[in-house]
Amino acid sequence: MIELVLPDLSIAPTILTLICLLLFYTWYRRPSRFPPGPRGFPIVGVLPFLEKYSERTMHKWSKKYGPVMSVRMGNEDWVVMGNYEAVYQSFVKAGSAFSGRPYMKLANEITECKGLVMRDFNPTWKTQRKFGHLTFRGFGVGKKSLEDRIYEEVEVMNKEILSKGGKPFDISEILTNAVMNVICNITADQRFEYDDKNFRLLQHILTKWFLEPENTAAFANMIFVPLLCNIPPYRSKYLEVKRDMMQMADVFQELVDQHRISFDKNNIRDFIDAFICEVDNGKDDSFTDRQLVQYLREIFEAGTQTTTGTLNWAILCLIHYPQAQKKLRNEILDVIGNNNRPSISDRKSMPFTSAFIQEVFRFRTRVRTGVPHKTTETVNFANYVIPKGTTIVANLWAVHNDPDVWDEPSKFKPERHLDDKGNFVQSKHVIPFSVGPRHCLGEQLARMKIFIFLVSMVQKFEFLPDPNEPDLPEIDDGVIGNGFFPYPFNFVANEIHASYLTVHIVGYRRLCLIHYPDAQKKIREEIFAAIGNNNRPSISDRKAMPFTSAFIQEVFRFRTRVPLGVQHMTTETVNFANYVIPKGTTILANMWAVHNDPDVWDEPSKFKPERHLDDKGNFVQSNHVIPFSVGPRHCLGEQLARMEIFIFLVSMVQKFEFLPDPNEPDLPEINDGVKGNGFFPYPFNFVASEI
Template sequence: MLTITQAFVVLIIFLLIVEFFKLQKARKQFPPGPAPLPLLGNLVHLKFQFHRDLLMELAKTHGNIYTLWFGWAPVIILNGYQAVKDGMTTHPEDVSGRMVSPFFRAMAKGKGIILASGRSWKQQRRFGIMTLRCLGMGKKGLEYRVQEEASHLVDVFVNLKGRPVDPSFPLFHSISNVICALVFGYHFSDEDKTFHELISATETLFRFAGSFVHQLYEIFPWLVCRLPGPHKKALSCYDVLSSFARKEIRRHVERGIPDEPQDFIDFYLAEMEKSKDGAKPKYDEDNLVYVINDLFLGGSETSSTTLYWGLLYMVVNPDIQEKVQKELDAVLGPSQLICYEDRRKLPYTNAVVHEIQRFSNIVFVGMPRMCVRDTTLLGFPVKKGTIIMPNIASVLYDPEQWETPRQFNPGHFLDKEGNFIPREAFLPFSAGHRVCLGEHLARTELFIFFANLLRAFTFRLPEGVMKINTEPIFGGTLQPHPYSVCAIPR
């Protein structure tokens, strides 16, 4: 006779075997991929981490479109430029949905822009783009804000008088103040305690995203959400951002909506007033809170992290830094205001900025998409509700598209005569209907900030420091290991 314990073990083994065969049957409906295990799916194949190089290695075995399983959830991975481009742009409307995973549902409730889907996403995104244009995106008005913040950042480094500094905070502060001026109508000072709290909350969120505990939460939400751990802190950090957004909304409401809206919140509140009599208002305070969070996170973290990598690459490649400075000196005056349009006269500097984005590859996989209807993806039939994940790293490192994909090489964006050439495989902002809505702002910021910094300073390692770690720290974005530099006035 079997004991109760032995019977329980036999039952568990039997259920796992049944589960295994169910998975093998289910995977026949999707593009090929490594065989999933019960409960864990392909986490063993991924070594329990979502690493860009592992995704590219799996593509060598299974092809540029393959399926990974996270528990019982299949995810189709697109690898390489052609697969990502065709998958995102052949039927862009079909793959414009957003996977609202358990953690992100707990965080943003499927509202806002980045984590929304369907009609709500279309409405919020359309309104966001229109309002940012009204506030000057793509025009001289917004460019002036960027120039102001770049000038302030130069002053910060001047005041350091060549002393070593970790440039992470000054970069984040200056970049973030551009989007803060647009959304809130004012800038934060360097010492503002609230701003430091927002930065700390942002850093915690991005560190948690993509971590092992985050993956466990997505697979076993019913279990992990009841346990203590870093997921609790991440959710509380998002609440910090939401609480600040609500305070700003209340401040705007108490002040009253001006006849001519001055910032994003003014525009949104005016739109809420217009639509309040509708059966289902398109615009409400909850959506505004999450849109503000999206704009703050997306408009601060990505550009500042890219510049953080950029200064690191200049220290590691002093010859490239020197060539940028020579071009800036030859084309621009020492006090001339640098405009985004100047990139046309500065092909080498423009190429270096693009190469910083390509090589740092800070968002190594695009945010997961979801099929909103049955469709075909690279010849494979794909059902509505299927999750699609474009591996952006595989595009920016595609050996068929880049001459030296694993080297920092501004020549990727230059022809033989030294003229700047755009590259189709340059997709750091993703592609299709979900392409980054702040792309133009990010491009403007990166060029103007970078050109201002290198015209004013030469960046070097502190005395006695011989090496610097260029490997990324994996999280919501790929961060450099903390480092210090000396900004030597030129």
């Protein structure tokens, strides 16, 4: 018996080797004409090599394997589209073949295979997608326009920001509350008070699984690697996230039940009413309460994540790039002023704002590899054969950082989206909402929310770093999970005031008009020639009124309102002009000296508006007139102040002639004034005769 066994044992290593080779060959081989790519290790595939930023690792691989490549994810072969052309050709040109949705255990269990996001590409998906598209697009939803619903919450949000009193705070919760209430207004025609228990529950769950680093990473890992759902410590997270999502579903079911009680088919108020109407019509059995509940959950999740994530990144960019913030605010004040409500229709007149938002979309891609697609049939694509049922991923980060498209893609440059004339250029290479039949349903609403929220905040507040933190908040790293969000950060939001500055500068203008009647006459003649006696002045008239602009600039120079500026301080020891200035040294800028430098100004003690005109009578903007200071800490309200001063002055001179008080033998003093936190004329009376 032993002799019979030994020969078998002697060939065991050979048999074992053959089995291993066969398993390795089975593992390593690809379908015929399948795209090339890395294989990784058996069972786990390339997962150990993906690192934190998987999209960047895939981008490196694509340089070797090409823009259409495969990766072995666990025991499945996925295909990655690595540039715009590959994404466009697959998701748009061959959209029907690439619009399926792979089965993903946790996501499908949460949705109960209902809703819209995780449904496969089939007639039911098309019906539900069409309903959502028409309902969002059609009537706003209900009697209020989308803008009305957004702006209602914007006003509440701005009050919340104002309540911080200029102290450092984290805006994430305020933004989440505001965005969620916009969505609630659209879907359920109501807004929650921020202390409502159901609202707090929704806010808590969304923050927990989409913003908290540990939980959002675990959530994403379980979706993409289903095996983890059964392995500690992920098992407890798996049960926890399912329980939380069921609690969300219960809140939405309660909303649906409330709507059924008050439903009137002749008064469709919102998304829920529109859906109930379809349920009651009974023409399509995919319209059910459970479908509606999952639809609502997806709208809340996706709508909240997209807008809050983008706005958080936008605010962080404003803090990191103060010159962009200044330029953005100047454009806002030029186009809509300080108090007018922003409208999406203003966007066409605000090219830099549009460029800034598009650059945020590009610079910080929120869903870096999109939501996975699946081929619905075997496809011949880019000289490869991709079998039916293959998972497809679009590397949106790679599209947004393609060096063949973008100059210095790692840098934040809103100007890249402007042409030579300063017009905004919509780029087909910026696709944060994906493209094709399965692009984000709420894209239009999201773009509207982001524009109105951002413009409203920048219009009212200046965003500054937290003075208690020595370093700016991190912008090159963030929370990775089902999206890409900045790490929590504090900042200061200072309310913008400009009226105080304007009133006192206009006071000196009136005094100069009285002292120099020839200048007053010349301004009035120019006003009548440019806009007449009855037309309302506009800031756009300024370019046709060179003497008026010269007069205003000369008042800025002649009577410097803040002679020594506001004190600065060195933030580090500096070698400057062959001197060493220690950290913490107080710095003063003698603005009066700049405005009265005899090496720059001929007879600086005299009031001569003509000094700011060239030989042809054109106005010359001088970089030596700096009443609002210069640099990162120049006056935040400069643009608004300039606008107010121009319009106030022109409006008054257009309607009135300013004359000395006949009861006072001497003209009011112009070479002296009240000194304190500024320089103001002494109180004086004058006569204003209507023209």
